[in-house]
Amino acid sequence: QVQLVESGGGLVQAGGSLRLSCAASGRTFGTYSMGWFRRAPGKEREFVAFISGSGLTMAYSDSMKGRSTVSIDNAKNTVYLQMDGLKVEDTAVYYCAAGTRGYTVLRRGSADYWGQGTQVTVSS
16 A cells, blocks of 8 residues: 655746655555646646656656656655746646556556645746
8 A cells, every 4th residue: 555645736926846745655665656647627637747666767748848857766755746937827736646557557547546636826
């Protein structure tokens, strides 16, 4: 069993930065691939970023590529999402997810565990 707890969300002006954290419980954290997703009001959940358990493979959505960096600290059982140049349209609840079936499956939103989410609001 893995529990995921996100933090770091908040209110920021357009052009600003935030770093989200996802702290995981469980001794097998490093065996999971991790993903970040978001859900904006009235919209479907969408993929944001992926990182393998080893930290060697990363992937980003087109909308966040170049503006975000995903990283993992297995010693702290924590995954981070650094977001820069935030836009009003980045406003959403951001979730982290853990999966064991690789990038293609996790990117579709098929995860073994989900966090409760953290709100990111970008003002103009």
